[in-house]
Amino acid sequence: xxxxxxxxxxxxxxxxxxxxxxxxxxxxxxxxxxxxxxxxxxxxxxxxxxxxxxxxxxxxxxxxxxxxxxxxxxxxxxxxxxxxxxxxxxxxxxxxxxxxxxxxxxxxxxxxxxxxxxxxxxxxxxxxxxxxxxxxxxxxxxxxxxxxxxxxxxxxxxxxxxxxxxxxxxxxxxxxxxxxxxxxxxxxxxxxxxxxxxxxxxxxxxxxxxxxxxxxxxxxxxxxxxxxxxxxxxxxxxxxxxxxxxxxxxxxxxxxxxxxxxxxxxx
Amino acid sequence: xxxxxxxxxxxxxxxxxxxxxxxxxxxxxxxxxxxxxxxxxxxxxxxxxxxxxxxxxxxxxxxxxxxxxxxxxxxxxxxxxxxxxxxxxxxxxxxxxxxxxxxxxxxxxxxxxxxxxxxxxxxxxxxxxxxxxxxxxxxxxxxxxxxxxxxxxxxxxxxxxxxxxxxxxxxxxxxxxxxxxxxxxxxxxxxxxxxxxxxxxxxxxxxxxxxxxxxxxxxxxxxxxxxxxxxxxxxxxxxxxxxxxxxxxxxxxxxxxxxxxxxxxxx
Numbered sequence: 001x002x003x004x005x006x007x008x009x010x011x012x013x014x015x016x017x018x019x020x021x022x023x024x025x026x027x028x029x030x031x032x033x034x035x036x037x038x039x040x041x042x043x044x045x046x047x048x049x050x051x052x053x054x055x056x057x058x059x060x061x062x063x064x065x066x067x068x069x070x071x072x073x074x075x076x077x078x079x080x081x082x083x084x085x086x087x088x089x090x091x092x093x094x095x096x097x098x099x100x101x102x103x104x105x106x107x108x109x110x111x112x113x114x115x116x117x118x119x120x121x122x123x124x125x126x127x128x129x130x131x132x133x134x135x136x137x138x139x140x141x142x143x144x145x146x147x148x149x150x151x152x153x154x155x156x157x158x159x160x161x162x163x164x165x166x167x168x169x170x171x172x173x174x175x176x177x178x179x180x181x182x183x184x185x186x187x188x189x190x191x192x193x194x195x196x197x198x199x200x201x202x203x204x205x206x207x208x209x210x211x212x213x214x215x216x217x218x219x220x221x222x223x224x225x226x227x228x229x230x231x232x233x234x235x236x237x238x239x240x241x242x243x244x245x246x247x248x249x250x251x252x253x254x255x256x257x258x259x260x261x262x263x264x265x266x267x
Numbered sequence: 268x269x270x271x272x273x274x275x276x277x278x279x280x281x282x283x284x285x286x287x288x289x290x291x292x293x294x295x296x297x298x299x300x301x302x303x304x305x306x307x308x309x310x311x312x313x314x315x316x317x318x319x320x321x322x323x324x325x326x327x328x329x330x331x332x333x334x335x336x337x338x339x340x341x342x343x344x345x346x347x348x349x350x351x352x353x354x355x356x357x358x359x360x361x362x363x364x365x366x367x368x369x370x371x372x373x374x375x376x377x378x379x380x381x382x383x384x385x386x387x388x389x390x391x392x393x394x395x396x397x398x399x400x401x402x403x404x405x406x407x408x409x410x411x412x413x414x415x416x417x418x419x420x421x422x423x424x425x426x427x428x429x430x431x432x433x434x435x436x437x438x439x440x441x442x443x444x445x446x447x448x449x450x451x452x453x454x455x456x457x458x459x460x461x462x463x464x465x466x467x468x469x470x471x472x473x474x475x476x477x478x479x480x481x482x483x484x485x486x487x488x489x490x491x492x493x494x495x496x497x498x499x500x501x502x503x504x505x506x507x508x509x510x511x512x513x514x515x516x517x518x519x520x521x522x523x524x525x526x527x528x529x530x531x532x533x534x
Binding site: 161 | 271273274275277278279281282285286287290314315317318319321322324325366367368370372373374375378379380381383384406407408410411414415417418421423424425426428433434435436457459460473
């Protein structure tokens with residue numbers, strides 16, 4: 001059987017780890033792929049672990065026991081984080097992004113995989129220690145970000161819908177009061193999509209007063225499930241009083257300045 | 268300034284490439300990060316390129332010229348592809364997945380990052396040569412898959428909505444005839460979300476008669492844009508006549524068998 005050099009194994013193992021964040025991978029799967037001794041693979045992994053942690057771009061954890069192995073967790077260096085947040089601020093301050101009703105047009109950011117990936121790494125690295133079972137979002141704009149956070153945390157995504165669909169089986173629906181417009185809205189979740197007793201992270205693109213987040217907390221109670229953490233890309237601090245606490249946001253939106261551009265404060 | 272060993276550079280470069288599929292990365296960015304000569308970095312890349320192509324898990328292309336560099340493209344080996352499709356078939360044949368109206372419950376698959384990632388690599392590696400500008404989908408279930416395909420192709424995602432939203436600015440809406448139920452439906456796209464003259468790939472979870480795909484083609488015509496390719500996870504071959512041709516699907520659904528499970532045919 002073919003042998004591989006250390007360089008070759010390191011490239012291939014790095015790729016496998018980076019593509020499966022937070023998943024425990026048994027060393028035996030590497031010894032099989034590379035026809036190498038466990039001690040050799042362990043040495044490869046030490047090299048990968050050291051460089052990732054030196055550059056602050058990821059951590060490799062060792063899980064002992066019969067079902068043990070190694071697990072890659074994402075990370076981002078402070079320099080990269082600041083660079084990304086500065087860039088995001090700069091883009092969102094463009095004057096033609098202001099939409100009637102004092103909204104900021106952010107759809108292009110939320111659908112840009114490069115930006116979504118970086119934002120997700122920032123959010124996921126804050127939630128890594130919580131051992132959540134799933135990431136919850138409400139359709140539509142926050143889905144790519146929530147998906148990336150779920151992928152980074154190695155858990156599944158749960159999408160709450162505004163309407164109900166025949167292709168999702170029985171659903172549970174609730175009505176909730178939107179925090180800013182004080183309108184009654186409804187949302188529904190397929191009964192099959194979440195296990196009772198799940199620990200969830202709620203991710204969304206924008207938070208105003210937090211009415212949607214509160215609605216999600218109520219909806220998840222119907223499934224005996226709870227929200228361990230909340231993460232959004234931008235939260236509006238125009239409304240002083242929020243309906244939820246204990247959330248993180250990458251940028252804070254403080255309204256529109258006199259020259260017509262958004263006032264944004266980094267994390 | 269600090270020096271890095273070849274092993275260390277290979278791990279870090281592999282991570283950067285895998286996280287930025289189809290993006291041209293100039294070798295100078297690596298020489299800066301690793302404080303190494305361009306020839307050294309080139310040798311590192313040859314090692315990474317060789318092992319990825321040997322294992323059939325990716326290709327590294329060299330782009331010459333002033334704005335040149337290297338570009339990583341995803342790939343999946345035939346063995347891995349078959350293994351994934353067999354697993355998907357097995358899961359979707361579970362009898363309790365049949366929903367009244369002869370639908371298959373697939374939401375859990377579409378929201379499972381591990382499965383979405385593999386399906387996306389299969390679809391994206393088929394579309395890599397088309398040089399598309401964006402990936403288009405219609406909300407909601409296909410969004411994670413479309414997002415992953417967009418990421419693999421290094422392009423942005425465009426999401427067509429069933430309704431219109433105040434936060435997306437002016438929109439263009441069309442009505443279309445759903446191919447299977449013959450009902451009039453509407454979809455809309457924010458004018459800012461796509462450039463005129465875009466070349467698009469349409470991605471969705473399920474295709475019945477192809478009415479939605481045809482609707483997307485019509486909607487994109489309003490933006491002088493066209494669909495270069497269509498990819499779905501499952502397409503139903505119960506309806507013999509499709510409204511579109513030139514599409515790929517990972518599984519074909521041939522109805523429900525006498526024992527009450529889905530009849531599925533792999534790619």
